[in-house]
Amino acid sequence: MSFELNYELLVGLLVLTTAAWSVAARDSYSATVGFVSYGLLLAIVWMQLQAVDVALTEVAIGSGLTGLLLLGAAARLRATERRIVARPSIALRTLAALACAGISVALAATVLSLPQPAPSLAAEALAALPATGLGNPVNGVLMAFRAFDTLLEKVVLVLSLVGVWSLAPDLGWAGRPRLLHPFADDGVLKFLARTLPPLGLLLGLHLMWNGADEPGGAFQGATVLAAMWLLVLMAGLGEAPQVRARWLRVAAVAGPATFLAVGLAGMGIAGAFLAYPESHAKALILFVEVPMMLTIALVLALLVAGPPERTEGP
Amino acid sequence: MNPTTLFGLCGAALVGIGLYGLLTDPRLLRKIIAFNLVGSGVFLLFGVVARRGADAGLGGDPVPQALVITGIVVAFSATALAVALLLRLHDAGGGATLDDGADSAGKDRSPS
Amino acid sequence: MPPTEALAAGASAGGGWLVASIAWPIIALLLVIAGGERLAARVGVLALPIGLAIAAAVALQVGGSGELVYNVGGWAPPLGIALRADGLSAAMLLVTAIVAGGSGIYALADFGPPRAGSSGRTSLAFWASLLGAWAALNLAFLGNDLFNLYVALEMLTFAAVPLVCLDGRAETLKAALRYLLYALVGSVLYLLGAVLLYGAYGTLDLGLLATVAQPGPATWAAAALMTAGLLAKTALFPLHLWLPPAHAGAPPAASAVLSALVVKGSFFIVLRLWFEALPGLGSAAAMQLIGLLGAGAILYGSALALRQTRLKLLVAYSTVAQIGYLFLVFPLAFDAASGRLAAGAALMGGLLQAVSHALAKAAMFMSAGLIAVTLGHDRIADLGGLARARPTSLLAFALAGVSLVGLPPSGGFAAKWLLLSAAVATGQWWWAVVIVLGGLLTGAYLVLVLMRALDEPTAPAAPLQPVAAWREAVPLVLALLAVFMGLAGVLP
Numbered sequence: 054m055s056f057e058l059n060y061e062l063l064v065g066l067l068v069l070t071t072a073a074w075s076v077a078a079r080d081s082y083s084a085t086v087g088f089v090s091y092g093l094l095l096a097i098v099w100m101q102l103q104a105v106d107v108a109l110t111e112v113a114i115g116s117g118l119t120g121l122l123l124l125g126a127a128a129r130l131r132a133t134e135r136r137i138v139a140r141p142s143i144a145l146r147t148l149a150a151l152a153c154a155g156i157s158v159a160l161a162a163t164v165l166s167l168p169q170p171a172p173s174l175a176a177e178a179l180a181a182l183p184a185t186g187l188g189n190p191v192n193g194v195l196m197a198f199r200a201f202d203t204l205l206e207k208v209v210l211v212l213s214l215v216g217v218w219s220l221a222p223d224l225g226w227a228g229r230p231r232l233l234h235p236f237a238d239d240g241v242l243k244f245l246a247r248t249l250p251p252l253g254l255l256l257g258l259h260l261m262w263n264g265a266d267e268p269g270g271a272f273q274g275a276t277v278l279a280a281m282w283l284l285v286l287m288a289g290l291g292e293a294p295q296v297r298a299r300w301l302r303v304a305a306v307a308g309p310a311t312f313l314a315v316g317l318a319g320m321g322i323a324g325a326f327l328a329y330p331e332s333h334a335k336a337l338i339l340f341v342e343v344p345m346m347l348t349i350a351l352v353l354a355l356l357v358a359g360p361p362e363r364t365e366g367p
Numbered sequence: 368m369n370p371t372t373l374f375g376l377c378g379a380a381l382v383g384i385g386l387y388g389l390l391t392d393p394r395l396l397r398k399i400i401a402f403n404l405v406g407s408g409v410f411l412l413f414g415v416v417a418r419r420g421a422d423a424g425l426g427g428d429p430v431p432q433a434l435v436i437t438g439i440v441v442a443f444s445a446t447a448l449a450v451a452l453l454l455r456l457h458d459a460g461g462g463a464t465l466d467d468g469a470d471s472a473g474k475d476r477s478p479s
Numbered sequence: 480m481p482p483t484e485a486l487a488a489g490a491s492a493g494g495g496w497l498v499a500s501i502a503w504p505i506i507a508l509l510l511v512i513a514g515g516e517r518l519a520a521r522v523g524v525l526a527l528p529i530g531l532a533i534a535a536a537v538a539l540q541v542g543g544s545g546e547l548v549y550n551v552g553g554w555a556p557p558l559g560i561a562l563r564a565d566g567l568s569a570a571m572l573l574v575t576a577i578v579a580g581g582s583g584i585y586a587l588a589d590f591g592p593p594r595a596g597s598s599g600r601t602s603l604a605f606w607a608s609l610l611g612a613w614a615a616l617n618l619a620f621l622g623n624d625l626f627n628l629y630v631a632l633e634m635l636t637f638a639a640v641p642l643v644c645l646d647g648r649a650e651t652l653k654a655a656l657r658y659l660l661y662a663l664v665g666s667v668l669y670l671l672g673a674v675l676l677y678g679a680y681g682t683l684d685l686g687l688l689a690t691v692a693q694p695g696p697a698t699w700a701a702a703a704l705m706t707a708g709l710l711a712k713t714a715l716f717p718l719h720l721w722l723p724p725a726h727a728g729a730p731p732a733a734s735a736v737l738s739a740l741v742v743k744g745s746f747f748i749v750l751r752l753w754f755e756a757l758p759g760l761g762s763a764a765a766m767q768l769i770g771l772l773g774a775g776a777i778l779y780g781s782a783l784a785l786r787q788t789r790l791k792l793l794v795a796y797s798t799v800a801q802i803g804y805l806f807l808v809f810p811l812a813f814d815a816a817s818g819r820l821a822a823g824a825a826l827m828g829g830l831l832q833a834v835s836h837a838l839a840k841a842a843m844f845m846s847a848g849l850i851a852v853t854l855g856h857d858r859i860a861d862l863g864g865l866a867r868a869r870p871t872s873l874l875a876f877a878l879a880g881v882s883l884v885g886l887p888p889s890g891g892f893a894a895k896w897l898l899l900s901a902a903v904a905t906g907q908w909w910w911a912v913v914i915v916l917g918g919l920l921t922g923a924y925l926v927l928v929l930m931r932a933l934d935e936p937t938a939p940a941a942p943l944q945p946v947a948a949w950r951e952a953v954p955l956v957l958a959l960l961a962v963f964m965g966l967a968g969v970l971p
Contacts, residue, residue: 061370065377072381072404076388081396088400095407098374102418103426107410110436114443115407126396126450133463134394141391149390157383163675163700164375164412172681173420173428177558190425194433201551201560205618205630206437208505209637212611213444215512216641217451219604223647226598272436299515306509313505317498325553326498349440356447359454382671389664395656402663409671416678430558431677434626438670441633445663448637452644452656461649465657 061101068094081127081134088123092116105268106191109260113276114353121283122357186335188266195270196338200327204316207309207345210352214305218296221360230293230358246288253281261346265335271342275349282354296361301351308348312341375415381408393464395456399449406442410435493540494549497562497621499533500572504614511606516599520591523606527580530613534576538569548623556624556684563623563686567830571620571747574834578739578841578957579613585845585953586732601645605733611638612741619744625673625683625756628748629666632712636662639741642733643725654724661711661721665745668708672701688756702760705752706769712745714799715806716776723795731848734791735841738798743833746805750829753809758820761813766820770810774913776803781920785927790847790857793924794840800917801836801883804898805829807910811901824904828897831964835890838961839882845954846872846879849946859928864936868943871951873932878958880925885918890964 071091078084092115099108141149178190178198185197195203221228257277264270285291294301315337316327323330329337381404388401413431420428457463507526511519540547547564555561564572586605593599615634622628636659644655677683679697692698714722722742726734753761780800787793808829814821849872850865851857865873882889885896895914902911 058368058370058373061373065373068377069380069384072384075400075404076384076392076397081394084397084400088403091404092407095411098377098411099414101370102374102414103421104414104417104432104435107414107432107435107439110439111407115403115439119403119443119446122447122450123396123400126454129454130396130457130463133457134396137394137462137464139393139466141393146391149387153383153387153390156386157379159700160382160412160671161376161379163696164379164415164678165372166696167416167419167675167678169419171416171419171678173422174430174558174681175420175422175425175428178429179423179425181554181558190429191433191436194429195436197552198554198558199430199433199560199626202434202437202627202630205627205634206440208508208611208614209441209630209634210444211512212508212607212634213448213637215604215607215611216448216637219600219608219641219645220451220455220647221600223598223600226600272440297515302513302515306513309505310509310513313502313509317502319552320495320498323553325550326495326502327551328553353443356444359451389660398660402660402667405664405667409667409674412671413674413677416674419678420681431674437626437630441630444637445633445659448640449656449659449663452640452652452659455644455647456649456652456656459647459649459652461653465653465660 064094064097064101068098081130082124085120085123085127089116089120092120106189106264106270106273109268109273110276113273113280117280118276118353118357125357184331184334185329185338187338189264189268189270191268192264192270196342197329197334200312200316204309204312204327207312207348210349211305211309214352214355217356218360221296221362225360225362227295227297228361229295230355230360231362242284242288243290246284246290250281250285253277257281257346257350261342262339265339271346272349275346276353278346278350279353279357282350283357286354286358293355293358304351305348308345311344315341371415371418374411378408378411378415381405381411384408393466395453395463395465396450399446399453402449403442403446406438410438413438491544491547491549493544494547494562496533496537496540497547497549497564498551500537500617500621501562501614503530503533504610504617508607508610508614511603511610516593516603518592519599519603519606520587523583523610524587526610527576527583531576531580534569534572537564538573540564541566541569556687557682560627561623561684561686562621564621567747567750567826568620570830570834571743572617574837575613575616575620575740577960578837579609579736581841581845581953581957582732582735583609585735585950586730588947588950589730589732604641604645605730608638608642608733609736612736616740616744619747623685625676625685628751629670629673632666632669632745632748635741635744636666636712639737642737643729645730645733646728648728650724651728654721654728658721658725661718665708665711668704668711672703672705672708675701675704685751685756689758692757692760694760698757698760702752702757706749709745709749709752710772713742713749713802713805715772715802716779716799717772719776719780719799719802722799723792726795726798726844727789727791731844731851734795734844734848738795738844739837739841742798742802743837746802746833750808750826754812754820754822754826759818761809761820762818763813763815766810766813769806770910773803773806773809774910776800776806777913777917778920781917781924784924785920788859790850790859790862790928791844793859793928794843794847797843797883797921797924798840800921801832801840804832804836804894804914804917807898807914810907811898811905811910813905815905823901824897825901828894828901831890831894831897835882835894835961835964838957838964839879839889839891842875842879842954842958842961843883845957846875846951849951849954850876852946853943855941855944859931861937862928862931863934865932869946869951871948871955872946873929875951875954875958877925877929878962879954880921880929882958882961882964884922884925888965889962891961893965
């Protein structure tokens with residue numbers, strides 16, 4: 054086996070080990086830490102699979118924001134979970150293990166049986182890419198060929214935010230989300246929260262702008278912005294907005310609304326819903342991506358922050 | 368065995384590990400973590416499919432890669448909703464598991 | 480292919496209505512969120528008739544031209560995404576618009592514009608969920624791309640789950656979480672199947688898959704995974720455990736939408752998967768297995784409904800049972816000679832079952848809600864005196880029951896008649912036995928409820944709460960539609 058394969062084997066084993074750890078660990082907090090490490094290792098796997106955009110998204114959202122969410126929950130549930138002792142019997146667990154192992158084996162066999170040479174849309178995507186004015190084929194798929202999926206996914210995001218907000222108690226509706234891990238007294242965190250956000254803002258915008266031709270894009274830029282805002286909130290330098298705030302509502306729908314408007318305009322200008330006139334395609338796509346990034350950043354951060362809890366004082 | 372196949376096997380194993388966690392751990396937070404494992408395993412398999420489709424000078428088929436990005440975002444919002452539900456259930460005094468109150472045998476619950 | 484060529488090649492005139500079907504509820508949803516709690520109900524109610532008009536337009540176009548296709552963005556599959564409407568889609572779009580409209584109007588009492596001092600949380604949540612679910616359902620009925628349908632399934636789940644726990648009690652929160660977990664596992668299994676299909680054939684378009692899919696390990700595994708996932712989302716026995724507490728715990732307007740429409744979304748996708756993309760893949764044994772699960776649902780669900788002591792739970796278990804009829808379509812539409820699923824009487828019966836059940840179940844949940852408001856409880860044993868107190872609601876409940884049992888001229892009768900004739904034609908008499916038994920059991924639990932309601936009051940009468948007449952009209956209209964739907968096929 055070559056050195057390359059040894060390296061990949063090691064990464065693969067580490068991925069499986071951290072995954073198994075996050076299932077088997079006794080304490081939910083350590084399981085979550087294991088899950089975050091799993092996510093980071095998975096990003097290495099994505100790089101090995103030549104999918105840089107996905108690696109960026111996995112680190113930012115799959116590992117970073119999800120980890121933040123789960124860590125907060127694990128901390129709050131610690132006491133209650135310690136009191137849960139009942140587990141399924143050894144017999145049931147063995148049965149489940151066998152069934153799951155069987156599913157994995159069957160799945161692995163199926164994957165091994167996939168046809169070689171593999172069918173692919175890479176050539177077609179590259180051939181159609183010049184019409185979109187973009188250089189990054191993944192972005193081409195997201196914003197042009199399968200723009201419908203991306204538009205709907207924005208709507209899904211906003212819908213899930215409303216769903217999270219709906220879980221607030223009636224009395225808390227006028228309040229603000231209480232961030233799960235307030236570290237208001239941490240000096241280091243405050244320092245970071247003062248210095249990093251401007252840099253983060255630049256980085257986020259750069260990722261979005263550059264994503265047209267290089268790996269990156271609106272999603273990745275948005276997560277950087279969301280992370281910066283969460284940093285500010287966690288350091289106690291700012292307060293999460295009231296969910297009733299009009300500006301928040303408008304900003305939350307700005308992304309999908311712009312995208313939908315451009316799409317509907319395409320029916321008149323370019324002949325189909327979500328079609329772009331060839332001469333202005335790239336400009337239109339960037340025009341859509343800016344409010345989209347704003348909306349995604351806002352929604353991602355607020356999903357981590359959770360439903361409003363405190364009511365305003367008199 | 369080339370690396371892509373290796374990661375394909377990894378993906379299959381992750382699906383199994385995640386399903387096991389979903390089925391056996393009574394704690395809802397662990398079920399949510401396990402669901403994320405299954406999801407990332409499925410995405411990994413999609414990534415393997417993308418890599419196998421490397422063609423025309425590209426390192427991988429861009430369509431599955433784009434779909435995985437969409438999927439990661441959707442999975443995150445699912446996790447956020449699930450965690451918010453769980454924390455609300457906990458605050459409402461309902462515990463952190465799905466036990467008791469289940470209607471599977473058609474038993475009556477207390478009058479509302 | 481450059482966009483304009485593709486459009487000319489693969490899109491029909493009138494395809495823009497397909498876009499409108501999905502775009503309109505989304506526009507309304509965004510307006511509701513941006514407009515805030517005060518305006519949510521007003522925007523929502525205004526959106527309902529327009530959505531109905533769009534659904535009618537699609538139905539007219541399909542009636543005229545047969546089938547509508549639309550390539551979104553002008554990009555043709557496999558690179559792009561297509562939308563497609565045929566008779567099945569048009570029927571489901573129409574019934575969704577009607578039931579969503581009815582539920583919206585009915586819900587104005589509980590989720591209307593918030594009064595001074597009220598937070599408006601439930602109003603915003605209800606209308607956002609209703610419109611989001613509507614958009615997702617329309618996408619499920621029109622989508623022709625497996626990943627697009629996955630997004631529809633997720634949108635539907637995120638819209639439906641918050642409806643279950645609107646009242647914020649621990650019990651409904653638990654039901655909502657259980658529902659969410661089942662739904663998420665279902666979606667991820669579905670996605671895994673889609674991954675395998677793309678890995679094997681390089682396309683996610685249903686039409687293209689129909690031309691290239693061959694039996695093989697990847698195709699079988701994908702079909703099994705996707706079907707299992709969709710069955711969990713449709714709550715087919717034995718994966719039905721999440722449904723009764725969720726549908727019974729939601730507010731009545733929400734239960735109507737959940738039972739009547741939301742479960743039909745994933746069912747429609749199973750139909751599309753098997754009848755469009757993989758018709759030749761099924762074996763007789765696999766189809767009989769699905770039918771067996773359907774039979775289990777019918778018998779087990781009806782038996783449990785008989786045992787219920789609370790009205791809303793009885794109606795929820797009735798949903799579990801009625802879903803079973805939908806899956807009898809698979810063994811009945813399977814042509815053993817050619818080994819393929821064929822569109823015919825059985826498929827038509829399944830569609831009629833889906834549509835008539837949607838109307839009848841919505842009416843049932845709404846009238847059960849009004850009954851609960853009137854009496855202050857929904858204990859079946861103490862329904863006495865209801866016939867005098869709320870005759871209209873009881874009539875709506877009974878008429879809805881007529882359709883569920885399958886008495887002529889209701890839509891339920893037409894559906895079961897088609898299924899029975901398919902059973903006889905293919906010699907699968909055992910399904911005919913199941914259908915008849917199911918009808919008898921359904922009649923049994925409905926007669927039980929009606930007898931109690933016609934009784935004298937058992938307990939000293941608590942003061943009866945008034946209910947607005949227009950609220951009672953909605954379930955009555957829906958129930959009448961269900962009862963006389965069977966005539967539509969007879970009329971010219």
